[in-house]
Amino acid sequence: MTADLAVVGAGPAGLAAAATAARLGLRVTLLDAAERPGGQIHRHPAGGPVPRAARRLTRRLPYAPGGRAGTSAPGRAGAPRASAASRDRDRVTYLPGHHVWTVARDGDTWLLHAVAGVDEEPAVVRARAVLLATGAHERQLPFPGWTLPGVVGAGGAQAMLKGGLALPGRRVVVAGSGPLLLAVATTLAAAGARVPALVEAADYTAYARHAAALARNPAKLVQGALHGGALLGRGTRLLTRHAVTAAHGTARVEAVTVTGLDADWRPVPGTGRRIPCDALAVGHGLVPQLELATGLGCATRRTPDGTPALEVDAGQRTSVPGVWAAGETCGVGGAELAETEGEIAALSVTGRTSAALARRRARLRAFADAMAAAHRPGPGWTDWLDGTTEVCRCEEVTAATIREAVDGLGARDARSVKLLTRAGMGWCQGRVCGPAVARLAGHDPAPDRRPLSCPVPLSQLAQPPGAER
Amino acid sequence: MRSRTPRATPAPFTFTFDGRRVTALPGQSVAAALWCAGILAWRTTRHGGAPRGAFCAIGTCFDCLATVNGRPNRRACLLPARPGDTVTTQQGTGHDR
Ligand SMILES: Cc1cc2nc3c(=O)[nH]c(=O)nc-3n(C[C@H](O)[C@H](O)[C@H](O)COP(=O)(O)OP(=O)(O)OC[C@H]3O[C@@H](n4cnc5c(N)ncnc54)[C@H](O)[C@@H]3O)c2cc1C
Numbered sequence: 424m425t426a427d428l429a430v431v432g433a434g435p436a437g438l439a440a441a442a443t444a445a446r447l448g449l450r451v452t453l454l455d456a457a458e459r460p461g462g463q464i465h466r467h468p469a470g471g472p473v474p475r476a477a478r479r480l481t482r483r484l485p486y487a488p489g490g491r492a493g494t495s496a497p498g499r500a501g502a503p504r505a506s507a508a509s510r511d512r513d514r515v516t517y518l519p520g521h522h523v524w525t526v527a528r529d530g531d532t533w534l535l536h537a538v539a540g541v542d543e544e545p546a547v548v549r550a551r552a553v554l555l556a557t558g559a560h561e562r563q564l565p566f567p568g569w570t571l572p573g574v575v576g577a578g579g580a581q582a583m584l585k586g587g588l589a590l591p592g593r594r595v596v597v598a599g600s601g602p603l604l605l606a607v608a609t610t611l612a613a614a615g616a617r618v619p620a621l622v623e624a625a626d627y628t629a630y631a632r633h634a635a636a637l638a639r640n641p642a643k644l645v646q647g648a649l650h651g652g653a654l655l656g657r658g659t660r661l662l663t664r665h666a667v668t669a670a671h672g673t674a675r676v677e678a679v680t681v682t683g684l685d686a687d688w689r690p691v692p693g694t695g696r697r698i699p700c701d702a703l704a705v706g707h708g709l710v711p712q713l714e715l716a717t718g719l720g721c722a723t724r725r726t727p728d729g730t731p732a733l734e735v736d737a738g739q740r741t742s743v744p745g746v747w748a749a750g751e752t753c754g755v756g757g758a759e760l761a762e763t764e765g766e767i768a769a770l771s772v773t774g775r776t777s778a779a780l781a782r783r784r785a786r787l788r789a790f791a792d793a794m795a796a797a798h799r800p801g802p803g804w805t806d807w808l809d810g811t812t813e814v815c816r817c818e819e820v821t822a823a824t825i826r827e828a829v830d831g832l833g834a835r836d837a838r839s840v841k842l843l844t845r846a847g848m849g850w851c852q853g854r855v856c857g858p859a860v861a862r863l864a865g866h867d868p869a870p871d872r873r874p875l876s877c878p879v880p881l882s883q884l885a886q887p888p889g890a891e892r
Numbered sequence: 893m894r895s896r897t898p899r900a901t902p903a904p905f906t907f908t909f910d911g912r913r914v915t916a917l918p919g920q921s922v923a924a925a926l927w928c929a930g931i932l933a934w935r936t937t938r939h940g941g942a943p944r945g946a947f948c949a950i951g952t953c954f955d956c957l958a959t960v961n962g963r964p965n966r967r968a969c970l971l972p973a974r975p976g977d978t979v980t981t982q983q984g985t986g987h988d989r
């Protein structure tokens with residue numbers, strides 16, 4: 424069967440797009456690497472109900488094996504308006520547990536190749552149009568001790584708690600930069616962890632420069648204030664213009680050093696203090712996940728924090744005809760923007776537009792740009808590295824080795840550093856160390872270029888593709 | 893199949909980690925179950941032999957690799973735990989011994 428539209432990613436953007444496209448009469452195949460729908464924000468435990476906020480999006484998903492989607496939205500609030508929703512459901516094929524590793528053109532259709540399920544079976548989907556809604560992952564800036572057990576991604580801690588009901592420790596410092604930190608600290612505290620400090624490298628007063636964008640988003644301001652209030656009531660200290668510049672411990676993290684920063688994120692000598700903890704949740708904002716798109720040759724732009732994101736037109740079309748994109752792949756901006764872009768993209772696939780949605784997107788995008796500018800990592804953070812800090816976690820390449828490649832051997836970009844030192848050549852293909860290596864080489868990161876979006880069993884690369892779904 | 897009511901508590905089960913019994917909830921990832929048991933590391937690195945566990949928790953970083961039922965290089969943050977699984981600390985590439 425050839426789908427009218429294949430959607431990659433079942434987060435807010437992909438779900439909104441699939442539901443809208445089905446409502447407009449398209450046959451949609453929705454693929455997601457995760458087992459449950461909702462993406463990063465609506466992550467929830469297996470067997471538990473889909474979070475209320477996500478039901479509006481998931482009620483148009485068809486019944487899936489194991490009742491992962493539509494089945495777990497019972498009763499009242501989530502009740503499908505019988506006929507319309509069930510007709511739309513018939514038009515959506517939902518494939519959870521499908522990680523798409525490449526998209527290729529085949530005549531006037533697209534072939535999406537995926538590895539499916541725990542046993543990594545091959546799967547292929549054929550479609551007339553493709554929508555990429557693959558979201559983002561966390562930006563990490565290394566510091567001494569960041570490879571100790573107990574140091575975890577801030578979004579990762581959030582994901583483990585929401586999806587697996589697990590905490591990394593009982594006394595968790597939350598650090599890095601960006602609005603996600605507030606959400607993470609609040610969730611951790613609500614789950615019973617003590618959060619002694621929330622350490623933010625940027626200065627919230629940077630927002631004042633973007634007063635216009637903020638004034639048009641009062642809901643966001645209220646949300647932010649609530650987060651802050653709830654936390655401060657629980658004994659969390661908010662330290663802005665500070666960073667965790669070292670984690671200490673032997674078998675696991677036992678304390679962190681928190682240091683004041685100047686406007687360029689350079690640690691200010693003499694301002695360090697130690698905070699005991701048994702875990703650290705750290706992240707410096709999010710970066711769009713682009714490899715499927717760049718594999719297709721889609722053009723990118725730079726967002727105000729220096730990060731590459733997909734370039735799309737008013738209808739969410741990428742530069743490659745037949746390929747649309749929505750959500751954080753087009754620039755990090757939160758769930759509401761992702762959902763709005765998903766709807767716009769689905770309308771655009773069928774040749775429609777909506778002035779109201781376009782206005783909402785413009786307002787939310789302006790806010791996202793203001794946030795990105797406020798939390799853009801300053802160049803001075805590299806001063807908190809010491810020579811032995813492993814910048815590339817996979818290949819265990821230290822800051823000293825990378826600096827030697829740059830200063831001694833003349834490497835001018837991340838690619839040459841990689842060839843000389845193996846930084847970025849390991850399992851994660853530079854997803855984690857990429858932004859840091861680029862900065863050490865003296866520039867902003869280039870768009871992802873990876874041949875495969877995930878490790879694919881060799882047998883599948885060598886064999887003719889599996890049965891089309 | 894048992895009917896699913898919103899408040900039904902799913903029945904926990906066990907698997908082993910380096911011979912020790914660990915309790916998991918249905919659908920919980922291997923990494924989440926290990927965290928709940930207070931275990932943060934289940935791999936040692938290839939060069940430095942340093943301990944590692946889950947870092948990104950969403951399948952991106954590959955720090956959480958474990959050997960599960962004899963198969964190395966499984967991402968513990970993505971892999972749902974199953975009753976009776978045998979999880980062992982992965983040394984280096986997992987193919988060394
Ligand atoms: C770890 C993490 C935790 C976060 N937690 C929160 C939070 O608690 N609150 C909040 O407001 N925001 C959170 N965010 C921000 C979040 O990204 C946005 O709020 C919002 O979810 C973005 O929606 P999206 O649809 O663009 O992408 P996402 O929600 O990220 O959805 C993308 C989906 O695409 C799938 N995918 C990616 N690549 C592939 C592929 N190759 N093949 C198949 N499927 C693929 C993923 O499995 C995912 O489900 C978090 C982000 C991250 C990275």
Ligand code: FES
Binds near residue numbers: 949950953968969
């Ligand atoms: S913790 Fe990053 S891949 Fe599992």
